[in-house]
Amino acid sequence: MPAPQTRIQQKNRAAILEAALDVFSAHGFRGATIDQIAIAAGLSKPNLLYYFTSKEAIHTALLSGLLETWLAPLKGMDPNGDPLAEILAYVARKLQMSRDYPRESRLFANEIVQGAPRIYLALSTDLKDLVDDKAGLIRNWGEQGKIALVHPYHLLFSIWSLTQHYADFDVQIRAVMGDEDPFEAAPEFIETLYRKLLSVS
Amino acid sequence: MPAPQTRIQQKNRAAILEAALDVFSAHGFRGATIDQIAIAAGLSKPNLLYYFTSKEAIHTALLSGLLETWLAPLKGMDPNGDPLAEILAYVARKLQMSRDYPRESRLFANEIVQGAPRIYLALSTDLKDLVDDKAGLIRNWGEQGKIALVHPYHLLFSIWSLTQHYADFDVQIRAVMGDEDPFEAAPEFIETLYRKLLSVS
């Protein structure tokens, strides 16, 4: 049972995690320094280490807290809903998350590109279980002729990559598009893509 | 004019760049150490620094050498070829590069996710110019009814994200798919996706 926290403790812990999200997502684990995080959180370095025992502990707290949030949109795919609508809604939710939570997306991207040293276990258990489940659902929908027959795993990978790309490769996209907001045309482009891929009529 | 190099110099420089690609792509710039690179290249740390003046210099040499390679598949898209075939061939080439050169892909991914501090200029000039050019081509093809009307920039972004995902998020994909080789079904999935998106008939 965790010790009860005072309001100050809650506030400081939250400020640290918020600052750490900024710094870790922008520089990666190794590139981030405790000093940067402490300053961004408005604390001294030793004071930060009073709340979290190590740099690693902050990073772990961030990642494990985020995984749940990251899986939520896929969990929300309803087996009893209209198949095409369910998938399109999932895609839209995921794209919206890239828009609203780009730092969280980049935190994961940093971790996974470098081999997921701190989150591999969760990927091969929690994530895999959920994906296996939803892939079965998509396969059934295909076999029942409710959507086109596609490889369910690659369909999900494509959704992740297309949507997260707008957060993770944001700099590159803006370098190419200039002032135009990528999120203006992206939703329609991606919806059209999946509508054409999955429609059976 | 660069000084002529002996065979030993050429060999050592090449070994360093090869080793650096391994280490930088796996750990990012900050996460990599000169020691790791030197050991992987079979040299001592000071000896490595005899060939490259700094860690930064190795990284820069890698990145600038790679950008050309990375743009080549897009450059190869022929304005006079069959539009759908040209785009599908580009997609196939790009996917093949993720399979053959995953370290190069992850090197770029690491750099761009963290804001492209060392390569932003090249993105906003060389890359942007090329993309502007090819986007115009794709727009023309659409307006002439040779392919479906799609947002050319988002089409290109989608190709990058879908193909590079198999290299950059390799660990996650394998955690989910287990022993199955992702590259077995990916080419067909992706080709089908773009065929359905772009066909006009």
Added chain:
DNA sequence: GTCTATAGCCTGATAGAC
């Protein structure tokens, strides 16, 4: 060209006063 040794900096973490 290659090595050993080391300077000098940065950073994670701790000690101890308040």
Added chain:
DNA sequence: GTCTATCAGGCTATAGAC
């Protein structure tokens, strides 16, 4: 709970012998 001061280790880069 928060601070100043500081230690200890790791890292980039250089010095200097061979």
